[in-house]
Amino acid sequence: MxxxxxxxxxxxxxxxxxxxxxxxxxxxxxxxxxxxxxxxSGANLPNPDPILKAQGKDITVYRDLRSSALVGGNVRRRKASVLSLERGIKRGDAPPKVERFIRDWLTDLDLDRIIRELLDAPLFGYQPVELMWQPLGMHLVPQDLLGKPAEWFFYDKDNALRFRSKEAGQDGELYDPQRFIVARQDATYANPYGFPDLSMCFWPATFMKGGLKFWVQFTEKYGSPWVIGKHPRGANDGETDLLLDSLEAMVQDAVAAIPDDSSVQIIEAAGKAGSAEVYRELLEYCRSEINVAMLGQNQTTEKDSNRASATAGAEVTKDIRDGDAGIVAAALNACIRLVVDLNFGADVAAPLYELWEQEEIDKTLAQRDKALTESGVKFTDAYWKRTYNLQDGDLATAPTAADSPDFAEATVRPLLDQIALDQAINGLPAEVLQQQAEQAAAPFIEALQRARDGSEALGLLAEAFPQMDDQALQEQLANLLFIADTWGRLSARADRED
Structure with a gap:
């Protein structure tokens, strides 16, 4: 078997x-x-990046690319897009004491600088960050998180990070997991160094630099008119050199002195526009490749784009921004996990650091809610939190109907004593009260009959009384309550008499 x-x-x-x-x-x-x-061979695992392998260099070659205006501008744009996100601590399953401790600790850090340094990971593939610990009362927390140059570190055959220390030699110094965290992009077992986005910009930036150099030379050569001097055939070398010096001075100062038997002719460099377009197309192609590599699109930076294509391009950039934000959040959460392990224990849940985009408030929905609220609608706290992304503690406790000064008289406490009120009611004709009640309640009844639900009824009430503010509406409702209470008293009295 x-x-x-x-x-x-x-x-x-x-x-x-x-x-x-x-x-x-x-x-x-x-x-x-x-x-x-x-x-x-050996403990050192070379970076498998094909650009670095071909050049025989480390990632310092990518740092030089940031001096390019286009590459450097795109780097700033990507970092700014992440820094513009909302960010904060989400407690999750962590105890409230742990969540408050982590929140207070993060408040003392320069998170903008730390996030900028962590965002070098998508550019170079990986970014080591050293944790500078300090005692804080009975606890131990990182005083700062410092990004260190990635070229100072390498990975060994076991995918462990090592520092290129002078004392450790070629094998390097194995990193302490409590002293370093590493932010990486698309790191795998085969490539623990991650994937650097700047590697996609190396050749376009190189060709763009070379093409610009030749374009400048072409412009210097063919952009200005040619000045051609003619001298007699029997002129000697000295006379020829003197004429050349005079022509050179003429190009610079537009003034020249030449013999009367010599002539000068100015010829425009015609027919070279097509050659100039070759350099222009090369530069535009390189620009487009760099924008696609860094931003995921080239629509928002090209002159021939329209609004629709630019909007579509911006949506692609949003995905890259969310990926960069995920790298930052993962690195900070790894640091938070270390802090919780050292101070509260490895079995305690840690809060999470998150970055998210602030949702835009629907103006139509907000205007509708405003109109309904002014019409007397009382939305619950759950509705406000769900609709406008509010959190616990953002809403003040709304006063109850019994505590509200406007509706405190809902039961219509009489200003006179009960005996005087009863006498006044007995003296009122029932027909007069009924007529006044019908006239006052007619618009409200009509709106309620036309409405299909409560929300539509409140909207119709707002249309029926466009000039009435909430105070007037409350007074009108109080009058109706008074009439209803009075009519009820008369009806009860009539029933008793019958």
Missing amino acids: NKRGLWVSPTEFVSFAEAKRSTTLNQHIATRSRSDAGGF
Whole structure:
């Protein structure tokens, strides 16, 4: 009977029945040390980036690209888009004490600078950040998070980060996981260095720089008219050099002195416009490639784009911005996890640092809610929180109907004593009260009959009384309540008499 299992090596077979008892299930099988692919000599794992391998350099070659106006401008744009997001701590399952502790600690940090340094990770692939710890009462927290140059660090064959220390030699110094966190973009086992976006800008930026140089030379050569001097055939070299000096001075100062038997002719460089367009097209192509690499689109930066294409391009950039924000959040959450582990224990849930885009408030919805509120609608706190993304504590407790000064007289406390009021009611004709009540309530009744639900009824009431403010509406409702109360008293009295 064949056993069901797995060959973990050419000479070792582990059956599924023994898998639970095996102690090697959490160990790597396919590793660099066991691979025969070659190229893994020493502890240093070279950066597999093809640009760096071809140039034989480290990522400092990418830092030079930021001096380019186009690349540097796109870098600033990407960082600014992340910094413009809303950000803060979400408690989640963390205890309130832990959430307050982390929030107070983050308040003392220069988060704008820290986020800018963490955003170098998408540019260079990885960005090590050193944690500078300090005691705070009975606790221990990082005083600052400092981004260190990525070229100072490398990964070994086990994908562990190492510092290029002078004392450690070629093997480097293994990093302390409590002292460093690493922000990375698209890091894998095969490439722990991550993917640098600036690698996509290297050749376009290089060709753009070279093309601009040749374009300048072309402009200097063909942009100005040619000044041609003619001298007699029997002139010697000295006379020829003197004429050339005079022509050179003429180009600079537009004044020249030449012999009377010599002539000067000015010729425009015609027919070179097509050659100039070749350089222009090269530069525009390189610009487009850099914009696509950094922003995901080239519509918002090209002169021939329209509003629709620019809007579509901006939506693509939003995805890249959210990816950059995710890298920042992951690095900060790793740091928060270390702080919670050292101060409260590894089994305590940690709050999460998040970045999000502020949602725009629907003006139509806000105007409708304003009109309904002014008409007397009382929305619940749950509605305000759900509709306008409010949090607990943002809304003040609304006064109850019994505490409201406008409706405190809803039961219509008589200004006179009860006996005088009863006498006044007895002296009023029932027909007069009924006529006044019908005239006052007619607009309201008509609006309620036309409405299909409560919201539409309040809207119709606002249309029926466009000039009435909330105070007038409250007074009108109080009068109606008084009439209804009085009519009820008369009806009850008539019933008793009958």
